Amino acid sequence: MNNEMAVIEMPNLALVMPEMFLLGMTCVLLVLDLFLNDRNRIITYLLAQLTLFGAVVITFSQMGGEAVTGFSGSFVRDSMGDILKIFIYVVTAIVFLYSRQYLQLRNMFRGEYYALGLFGVLGMMIMVSAHSFLTVYLGLELLSLSLYSMVALNRDSEASTEAAMKYFVLGAMASGMLLYGMSMIYGITGSLDIKEVGSYIANNGANNIILSFGLVFVVVGLAFKLGAVPFHMWVPDIYQGAQTPVTLYLGAAPKIAAFAMVMRLLVDGMEALYVDWQQMLTIMAVLSLALGNVVAIAQTNIKRMLAYSTISHVGFLLLGIIAAGPDGYSASMFYVLIYALMSTGAFGMIILLSRAGFEADTLDDFKGLNERSKWYAFIMLLIMFSMAGVPPTVGFFAKLWVLEAVLNVDMVWLAAVAVLFSVIGAYYYIRIVKLMYFDKAEDNSVIVADVDLKVVVSANGILMLVLGLFPGMLMAVCQQVLA
Amino acid sequence: MTFEKIIFYLFATILVLAAVRVITSRNPVHSALFLVLAFFSSSALWILIEAEFLAITLVLVYVGAVMVLFLFVVMMLNINVDVMREGFIKYLPIGVAVAIISAIEMGIVITGNFSGDKSPALVRKGADYSNTEAIGQVLYTEYLFAFEVAAVLLLVAIVAAISLTMRKRPNTRSQNPSSQVIVKKEDRLRVVKMDAEGKGS
Numbered sequence: 001m002n003n004e005m006a007v008i009e010m011p012n013l014a015l016v017m018p019e020m021f022l023l024g025m026t027c028v029l030l031v032l033d034l035f036l037n038d039r040n041r042i043i044t045y046l047l048a049q050l051t052l053f054g055a056v057v058i059t060f061s062q063m064g065g066e067a068v069t070g071f072s073g074s075f076v077r078d079s080m081g082d083i084l085k086i087f088i089y090v091v092t093a094i095v096f097l098y099s100r101q102y103l104q105l106r107n108m109f110r111g112e113y114y115a116l117g118l119f120g121v122l123g124m125m126i127m128v129s130a131h132s133f134l135t136v137y138l139g140l141e142l143l144s145l146s147l148y149s150m151v152a153l154n155r156d157s158e159a160s161t162e163a164a165m166k167y168f169v170l171g172a173m174a175s176g177m178l179l180y181g182m183s184m185i186y187g188i189t190g191s192l193d194i195k196e197v198g199s200y201i202a203n204n205g206a207n208n209i210i211l212s213f214g215l216v217f218v219v220v221g222l223a224f225k226l227g228a229v230p231f232h233m234w235v236p237d238i239y240q241g242a243q244t245p246v247t248l249y250l251g252a253a254p255k256i257a258a259f260a261m262v263m264r265l266l267v268d269g270m271e272a273l274y275v276d277w278q279q280m281l282t283i284m285a286v287l288s289l290a291l292g293n294v295v296a297i298a299q300t301n302i303k304r305m306l307a308y309s310t311i312s313h314v315g316f317l318l319l320g321i322i323a324a325g326p327d328g329y330s331a332s333m334f335y336v337l338i339y340a341l342m343s344t345g346a347f348g349m350i351i352l353l354s355r356a357g358f359e360a361d362t363l364d365d366f367k368g369l370n371e372r373s374k375w376y377a378f379i380m381l382l383i384m385f386s387m388a389g390v391p392p393t394v395g396f397f398a399k400l401w402v403l404e405a406v407l408n409v410d411m412v413w414l415a416a417v418a419v420l421f422s423v424i425g426a427y428y429y430i431r432i433v434k435l436m437y438f439d440k441a442e443d444n445s446v447i448v449a450d451v452d453l454k455v456v457v458s459a460n461g462i463l464m465l466v467l468g469l470f471p472g473m474l475m476a477v478c479q480q481v482l483a
Numbered sequence: 484m485t486f487e488k489i490i491f492y493l494f495a496t497i498l499v500l501a502a503v504r505v506i507t508s509r510n511p512v513h514s515a516l517f518l519v520l521a522f523f524s525s526s527a528l529w530i531l532i533e534a535e536f537l538a539i540t541l542v543l544v545y546v547g548a549v550m551v552l553f554l555f556v557v558m559m560l561n562i563n564v565d566v567m568r569e570g571f572i573k574y575l576p577i578g579v580a581v582a583i584i585s586a587i588e589m590g591i592v593i594t595g596n597f598s599g600d601k602s603p604a605l606v607r608k609g610a611d612y613s614n615t616e617a618i619g620q621v622l623y624t625e626y627l628f629a630f631e632v633a634a635v636l637l638l639v640a641i642v643a644a645i646s647l648t649m650r651k652r653p654n655t656r657s658q659n660p661s662s663q664v665i666v667k668k669e670d671r672l673r674v675v676k677m678d679a680e681g682k683g684s
Contacts (some may be wrong), residue, residue, distance in 0.1 A: 011627060023635060030642065071628035112646040119639045126632055138632040142639060149643030155650070 033111030099245030163241025178221025184214025288315030368441025
């Protein structure tokens with residue numbers, strides 16, 4: 001560097017409008033929350049929803065057109081990022097809506113839940129739009145730090161504190177792994193920019209042992225964050241230990257961000273090392289499908305069962321990425337978006353059936369739901385069928401397209417394994433349906449909930465059916481952005 | 484061996500010894516002080532590769548601020564070291580095994596592909612070259628986005644720490660300076676008139 005004055009280029013701030021808006025509003029929310037007493041706390045909640053709505057509007061207005069990078073290659077705005085971001089806002093808005101009444105009834109209705117939730121959304125946005133290793137890492141840390149503290153928010157509960165501690169230690173280790181792998185790759189390629197790393201590997205050959213070394217650590221870090229076997233140990237404990245609204249939050253939108261991270265790092269950055277990471281992902285996908293589906297059968301706690309179900313869904317998500325090519329990636333993207341909606345629906349039902357001083361988190365709590373309310377039993381049926389992949393719900397198409405992509409690259413055995421374990425997995429989803437329709441209710445209390453919760457849970461369940469009848473539109477969007 | 488190399492090995496040795504003492508020292512306060520020494524030696528190493536800005540920051544921020552807080556916490560917590568040391572003998576075999584395997588792996592890696600001659604030699608800059616200026620030129624331009632995100636990360640850390648530790652206990656005693664200041668003599672002091680006691684009555 002010489003001593004002349006370098007010309008400073010003004011960064012293109014319009015590019016990060018959604019991020020700036022969200023950050024600004026979150027800071028306003030933080031300050032405003034200080035001046036509210038518990039009776040007016042609802043204003044914080046409404047402001048959080050308004051923030052997410054505003055972010056949807058801004059991102060929507062920017063949509064379309066070519067990918068644009070900014071901030072010296074740290075940031076990229078492209079169609080895939082826009083779609084993923086809009087889904088992240090919408091899913092988070094649903095999560096906030098579901099958790100409002102639950103938190104109010106338990107005197108846990110605090111501004112921090114929403115402030116940290118919004119900071120987490122900001123972290124996810126940064127991960128989705130990352131165009132350099134540094135940005136990926138910082139976005140991930142922003143998300144993780146918010147998640148750790150959200151899990152720990154319920155300080156008086158031993159289970160939550162333990163879950164937060166485990167999450168923090170394992171999460172920090174995973175971040176360390178990821179960072180170590182990134183530093184190896186930086187050492188070889190001399191760049192943090194994802195595109196430059198990609199072109200370096202493509203030009204200089206993939207047969208570099210240090211590159212593979214770095215790749216292994218990056219994949220391990222990603223697997224930890226996704227919760228793929230054998231790096232899944234944290235998932236069940238955290239899902240069960242955290243409060244239901246927090247589990248709801250961390251099970252839905254962060255999966256979309258994790259998908260984006262895999263796309264940015266492995267596909268955009270290291271597609272030339274495809275053969276190497278394909279093998280690693282294949283092992284993890286098969287193990288995730290096997291362990292997730294088999295162990296879920298033995299669970300009696302529905303939150304724990306859904307945690308193992310997440311692990312198996314991550315296996316499916318990885319299948320699409322293993323298949324590679326636009327077909328595989330778009331099938332994966334469709335899968336993760338649908339999974340986020342299904343998972344919010346399932347936890348929404350748990351929240352709906354819970355009331356002050358009572359958690360509907362065991363399978364027995366769903367017994368005879370049909371007698372108590374025919375409508376909500378039907379909604380839960382739709383969600384469970386969608387998770388199991390029963391037509392005509394949308395879960396069927398999500399699985400179908402992933403399998404199709406796998407078959408198109410002639411990995412018949414992998415598709416066969418996936419189908420086999422899905423059939424095993426169908427047992428524990430359909431068991432809930434059996435409990436709801438064919439067992440006697442142990443608890444005949446009327447389901448009491450606010451109107452907004454009832455309406456949105458119903459809409460969430462019906463959406464599984466509607467998207468299942470018309471899956472083409474969302475799929476077309478996924479194919480278009482990844483073409 | 485050049486003079487520079489001698490200095491490098493001197494500081495590197497102090498650094499390693501201090502780092503070892505951080506984990507072997509029985510007294511947590513001593514550990515913290517050895518950590519200060521380790522930071523100080525590594526900042527000397529940074530000076531040797533002409534990264535003077537980072538070296539000074541390390542001393543100012545870590546030694547000056549972070550370690551002082553660390554010492555406060557260590558002194559206040561009153562950690563019982565003996566409890567933490569229980570099972571040292573029990574875990575020794577597996578610890579030694581892990582250490583040996585790590586050492587072998589490290590040896591394989593260093594003798595194989597990671598040897599130093601593959602990385603370019605350090606370019607020496609002239610005396611008028613300013614390291615601080617070089618960092619300053621990229622920090623707010625090329626790395627602006629990362630810098631801002633890191634700032635938000637710190638904000639989240641503060642929010643999380645406060646929301647996790649601040650709680651209102653019903654019977655906490657606290658001072659309210661403004662009401663202490665406006666208090667009048669009449670509010671607190673009551674003069675009681677009474678007769679002087681007689682001698683031996």
